Amino acid sequence: MSAHDQDHQDNSTHFGYQTVDKNEKESKVASVFHSVAAQYDVMNDLMSFGIHRLWKRFTIDASGIRPGNKVLDLAGGTGDLTAKFSQLVGKDGQVVLADINSSMLNVGRDKLRDRGLVQNIDYVQANAQHLPFEDNTFDVITIAFGLRNVTDKDEALRSMYRVLKPGGRLLVLEFSKPEQELLTKAYDFYSFNILPKMGELVAKDGDSYQYLAESIRMHPNQETLKEMMETAGFEQTTFKNLTGGIVALHKGYKF
Amino acid sequence: MTNTTAMYQQFICAVLETVINKALALSLNGSKGLQSINQKCLVVYLSELGFPLSLMICEDKVLVTSLNEHPDCVINTSIKTLLALKQDMQITELIKQDKLDISGDLKVAQQFAQFFEKLDIDWQTELAKHIGDIPTFKLTQLGKKLSRKLNFAAKQIEADSTEWLVHEKRLVVSNSEVSSFNLQVSDLDVRTEALTQKLTRITQLINNAKDICE
Ligand SMILES: C[S@@+](CC[C@H](N)C(=O)[O-])C[C@H]1O[C@@H](n2cnc3c(N)ncnc32)[C@H](O)[C@@H]1O
Numbered sequence: 001m002s003a004h005d006q007d008h009q010d011n012s013t014h015f016g017y018q019t020v021d022k023n024e025k026e027s028k029v030a031s032v033f034h035s036v037a038a039q040y041d042v043m044n045d046l047m048s049f050g051i052h053r054l055w056k057r058f059t060i061d062a063s064g065i066r067p068g069n070k071v072l073d074l075a076g077g078t079g080d081l082t083a084k085f086s087q088l089v090g091k092d093g094q095v096v097l098a099d100i101n102s103s104m105l106n107v108g109r110d111k112l113r114d115r116g117l118v119q120n121i122d123y124v125q126a127n128a129q130h131l132p133f134e135d136n137t138f139d140v141i142t143i144a145f146g147l148r149n150v151t152d153k154d155e156a157l158r159s160m161y162r163v164l165k166p167g168g169r170l171l172v173l174e175f176s177k178p179e180q181e182l183l184t185k186a187y188d189f190y191s192f193n194i195l196p197k198m199g200e201l202v203a204k205d206g207d208s209y210q211y212l213a214e215s216i217r218m219h220p221n222q223e224t225l226k227e228m229m230e231t232a233g234f235e236q237t238t239f240k241n242l243t244g245g246i247v248a249l250h251k252g253y254k255f
Numbered sequence: 256m257t258n259t260t261a262m263y264q265q266f267i268c269a270v271l272e273t274v275i276n277k278a279l280a281l282s283l284n285g286s287k288g289l290q291s292i293n294q295k296c297l298v299v300y301l302s303e304l305g306f307p308l309s310l311m312i313c314e315d316k317v318l319v320t321s322l323n324e325h326p327d328c329v330i331n332t333s334i335k336t337l338l339a340l341k342q343d344m345q346i347t348e349l350i351k352q353d354k355l356d357i358s359g360d361l362k363v364a365q366q367f368a369q370f371f372e373k374l375d376i377d378w379q380t381e382l383a384k385h386i387g388d389i390p391t392f393k394l395t396q397l398g399k400k401l402s403r404k405l406n407f408a409a410k411q412i413e414a415d416s417t418e419w420l421v422h423e424k425r426l427v428v429s430n431s432e433v434s435s436f437n438l439q440v441s442d443l444d445v446r447t448e449a450l451t452q453k454l455t456r457i458t459q460l461i462n463n464a465k466d467i468c469e
Contacts, residue, residue, distance in 0.1 A: 054265040061265075061321045067294050087313035088322075090294045242261060 013151055016214030025151045026127075030101055032208045033077075033149075037103035039203040040078050041111070046202060047195060047209075052145075053080070055247050059142060059173045060084050062240070062251060068092040069139040074128055074160065075099055075146020079108035079121075085140075086117045096138075098124040098131070099146075128156040133163040144173040148219035157232035164254045170234060172225065175216040176241065176248035183244045191216065222248050264306050264321060271308070272319035279317065282374045289315060292366045298326035302333040310367065328359035328367075 012019050015028045036043065044052050059081065065071065067090040073082040076097040085095045097112075099105045102125055109123050126132050128143065128150050141160050150156045160170050178184045191213035199209025220228065222239050225248075229237045234252025241248050289312050296311045307323040323329075336354045349355040357364060383391040 051262070053269065054262050057265040057269060057320070058261055064324045065322065066325050084318070087316065087318055088311065088320075090313070240261070 014215075014218045016211040016218065022151050026100075029149045029151075032211055033101040034103045035205050036203060036208050037078075037101070037107045039205075040104065040107065043199065043203055043209075046198060051243060055173060055242055055249075056080050056084070056144060058240075058242060059144060059171050059249055060088070062249060063140050063142065063169065063171055065089060065140055070137065070165075071095045072131075072133070072138045072141040072160075072163065073097050074126075074131075074141055074143040075149065076142075076144075077101075077104040077108060077146070079112050081142050081144055082108070082121060083112055083115065083117055085142075086112070086119075086121050089120060091119055094120050094122065096122045096124055096133075098126045098128075100125065100127050129159055131159045131163050135162050136165045137163045139165055139168045140171070141168070142171045142173065145175065147172055147174050147225075148215050153220075154228060154232065157229060157234075161233045161254055166254055169251055169253050170229070172229070172250040174225070174248065174250070175219060176225075176245055177221040179241060179245040183246070187246060222250075225250055267304070268308065268319045268321060272317065275317045275319065278374050279315070288366075288370050288373060289317075292363060292370070295363050295366070296322075296326045296328075297363055297367045298323045298329045300329070300331045301337075302331075326359060328357065328361065328363040330364060331356040 011022050013022045013025050014020070015025050020028065033040075048055075063071075063085075065085060065088050067088070069089045070093060071082075071085045071089060073079070073085060073095060076082050076099055079097050082095050082097040085093075089095060097105070097108055099108070105123055105125055112118070112121060124132065128146065129152050141164055143156075143160070147153055147156065157170075164170060178187055192210075195213050196206045196210045199212075200206035203209070219225075222241065222245070226237050226239055229250060229252045233254065235255050237250065237252035239248045239250040292312045293314060294312065296309055299308045299310070301308065307321050309318075309320045309322045309326065311318045311320070311322075332349075332355045336349055350357070379391055379395055382394065386394070
């Protein structure tokens with residue numbers, strides 16, 4: 001039984017490898033991101049050897065963004081995608097950086113303001129499951145490395161579908177299942193042995209990075225996530241594996 | 256597109272973006288001239304790359320992506336042609352030869368070109384900021400010496416390769432061969448002229464003989 005199936009069976013869900021009450025997951029995830037917020041960007045570069053920047057650039061290219069578009073960077077955290085989108089949509093466009101976690105949002109807001117990015121960005125503290133926006137609002141929605149932290153992913157996908165304009169697209173960038181067995185083994189070793197140690201050493205927070213590794217393993221694989229998007233109403237749903245499937249970019253349209 | 260290609264593509268865009276913006280920050284002209292093309296998008300397809308390079312101006316920055324949704328101007332060409340373009344600007348000739356294809360707003364392409372030409376960087380001052388005056392002076396001297404040597408070497412290589420093409424491969428003709436060929440042509444020309452005169456005279460003789468017989 002997949003993690004996704006189990007989410008539907010009772011009122012329990014996964015927090016990494018632990019089974020917890022659905023109500024409990026949100027606060028546990030919140031404490032992880034409150035704890036890593038300040039060091040989040042440094043750790044991201046360190047853990048992925050900077051490759052996360054290329055994954056994000058690929059997401060931007062796949063978004064087909066144009067000047068004047070309205071974008072929702074959901075679970076946007078420290079705002080890497082927002083920064084690029086803000087420049088690409090220009091003064092006639094708008095980017096909403098939404099995240100459930102105030103610490104991540106604050107780090108993001110400070111970073112973007114320091115870079116002089118102010119004119120077209122709004123910051124909203126929101127839960128992906130209950131987006132506080134009108135129906136048919138956005139041309140593009142992205143959720144990068146955020147969906148696996150959401151308690152009810154199906155509800156979140158439905159909520160994203162609702163606020164997307166007809167013709168709009170959703171891009172989900174998330175860790176996924178490597179295509180090669182050998183890569184899976186090397187990746188597992190890295191995630192469970194090296195990553196938490198790095199977290200302990202640099203961010204003084206090994207537990208949060210242990211959760212990160214576990215949550216990646218519990219996240220639905222490429223095909224399952226594609227099905228989940230289709231169930232939520234998305235059409236022409238496709239995915240593209242990046243770095244051997246360590247990460248996948250799913251894309252779906254609302255028509 | 257394989258996933259390695261996708262990452263390689265993103266890597267190239269990221270490096271280009273960093274280099275261009277670094278150069279822009281160091282340029283003595285600053286980001287002057289960028290306002291007129293703010294939010295304009297130039298897409299360049301280079302045959303060697305196999306993916307579009309999209310340059311978009313966002314205030315005082317240049318963003319390099321592979322987004323090719325709504326470009327203001329599109330250029331199809333190759334790196335080789337772009338280098339030639341910079342040297343002698345024979346755009347129409349290149350278009351005629353199908354080496355360059357431009358569609359959309361040509362003015363945008365021109366403005367981008369002007370912007371890149373105007374980048375003016377005072378490398379010595381920049382270097383001095385990081386490593387100090389004396390090392391910069393020494394490095395500049397060394398750079399000049401190296402550049403002279405490289406120029407000399409390049410000329411030598413050029414001369415050697417010409418020699419090789421002339422003598423070994425016999426693909427290129429030497430100056431003396433061209434002169435000797437020219438002389439031969441002149442000689443042939445003189446002889447052809449003499450032959451023509453002879454023929455005219457013979458024709459006249461035949462015509463005269465015909466008249467006498469009649
Ligand atoms: C790993 S970070 C990703 C940040 C950013 N998108 C990036 O790629 O760098 C995950 C983010 O998801 C946010 N998040 C977790 N659960 C969420 C939810 N239910 N709704 C909105 N954001 C959520 C976290 O607060 C955190 O900022």
